[in-house]
Amino acid sequence: MVEEKKEDKKEKEGKDEKVEDVFLLQTGISLDSLKELADFFHGIQEFVQYLGTNQYYSDSVNKKVFLLNLDVDVCLLKLGKMLLSTSKHKDVLSKAICEKRKPTLDEKDLREFKKLLSETELDAFSVHERALALTEDIRKEYKQKQAVWF
Secondary structure, X not given: OHHHHHHHHHHHHHHHHHHHHHHHHHHOOOHHHHHHHHHHHXXXXXXXXXXXXXXXXXXXXXXXXXXXXXXHHHHHHXXXXXXXXXXXXXXXXXXXXXXXXXXXXXXXXXXXXXHHHHHHHHHHHHHHHHHHHHHHHHHHHHHHHHHHHO
8 A cells, every 4th residue: 555655656756747847848948947936026025015114215215116016916916827827738738648648738828828928037027127226226315314314
């Protein structure tokens, strides 16, 4: 009984690895990269939310924080759609492997997925750059306030 479970687990792991390999070959991105992208967005979200809790910036900086927070949330919604699509693609590949058929993804779905992935990656770099620029705005404001106080 224990050996059967070990064999089943190994077989499942082998199928999962094959699905990941086929997914990588057909989409050009690994599941690990998608996880990293999600972690990247969540890191930016936490940073911007932290900035948003400190409402002692000027109105213009507070507005930038608010808008960036909103844009990061939109990016996370797009990412959620992409991850849901990824799950669907993995299911299609898994089913084909279980049925001992050649695992392939629909070309139209694949094109849409790649387009969404490309847009999401561009969004990630954009909100990251804006978050960095925002830190510079905060530093400038802080230096100006320090000059006034002394």
